Amino acid sequence: MTHTQPMERVAPPPVPSTTLRAPARWVGVVQAAGELLITGGLVVLLFVVYELVVTDVLADRRQVALAHELQEDWDRPPSAAVPVHESKLGDAFAVLHIPRLGLDYERVVLEGTQERQLSQGPGHYTGTAMPGEQGNVAFAGHRVGKGSPFLELDLLQPGDPIVVETADSWFVYRMLGDVATGDVAADPSGIPGRQIVRPEDVEVISPTPNAAENAAPTGAYLTLTTCHPRYSAEQRLIIHARLDGAAISKADMPNGPAALSER
Numbered sequence: 490m491t492h493t494q495p496m497e498r499v500a501p502p503p504v505p506s507t508t509l510r511a512p513a514r515w516v517g518v519v520q521a522a523g524e525l526l527i528t529g530g531l532v533v534l535l536f537v538v539y540e541l542v543v544t545d546v547l548a549d550r551r552q553v554a555l556a557h558e559l560q561e562d563w564d565r566p567p568s569a570a571v572p573v574h575e576s577k578l579g580d581a582f583a584v585l586h587i588p589r590l591g592l593d594y595e596r597v598v599l600e601g602t603q604e605r606q607l608s609q610g611p612g613h614y615t616g617t618a619m620p621g622e623q624g625n626v627a628f629a630g631h632r633v634g635k636g637s638p639f640l641e642l643d644l645l646q647p648g649d650p651i652v653v654e655t656a657d658s659w660f661v662y663r664m665l666g667d668v669a670t671g672d673v674a675a676d677p678s679g680i681p682g683r684q685i686v687r688p689e690d691v692e693v694i695s696p697t698p699n700a701a702e703n704a705a706p707t708g709a710y711l712t713l714t715t716c717h718p719r720y721s722a723e724q725r726l727i728i729h730a731r732l733d734g735a736a737i738s739k740a741d742m743p744n745g746p747a748a749l750s751e752r
Contacts, residue, residue: 592752
């Protein structure tokens with residue numbers, strides 16, 4: 490009698506499981522995408538913080554230095570000081586005071602409106618009038634970031650003083666509009682005290698605001714321009730003012746006119 494050995498069962502080879510590996514691959518892709526999104530979000534956040542906070546700090550420090558340098562220049566003998574009308578691109582030449590924005594509000598103004606100047610403070614549109622002259626002295630400034638000098642420009646009301654200080658004089662301008670009613674558009678001159686325009690509407694800085702660029706000036710005006718609305722450059726917020734009286738000599742009034750205390 491013979492005995493046969495039982496046949497040994499051989500298990501079939503394992504079949505590769507695609508149903509398990511596919512989700513694993515997708516999990517990796519999703520994780521990588523998530524990490525990229527988080528990294529991108531952090532980069533954007535850091536950029537926003539830099540633009541809104543860090544540039545303000547840097548511009549404020551630069552303003553302190555500019556004020557010190559400008560005062561040193563003004564304190565030099567008249568023959569050594571640079572006349573306002575001879576200011577070169579990038580030169581600091583005036584100080585802007587807007588009491589409505591704070592009795593301590595003062596910003597050094599530089600010649601030129603390129604980003605190199607505007608990153609330090611308000612800039613003077615080259616080719617427009619100088620303070621006190623017939624025509625339109627026009628200043629530009631950032632609304633948000635770079636010191637945010639014109640952040641609250643929309644708070645100005647008709648009749649509010651805007652004072653420009655130079656080496657030897659004070660010039661008091663007052664915002665146009667109806668002082669009695671507060672209507673910013675109702676000025677007898679036909680020039681609104683405040684308006685919103687497109688970036689290409691450059692006639693706001695004409696010798697007579699909103700008139701032809703080559704038209705003769707009808708008075709001594711001041712125009713401030715900034716971006717509108719906040720956090721956008723889609724439009725421009727414009728403030729127009731007119732010179733209120735003659736220049737005030739610093740020799741007669743070294744601490745400034747009474748308008749500096751108006752709010």
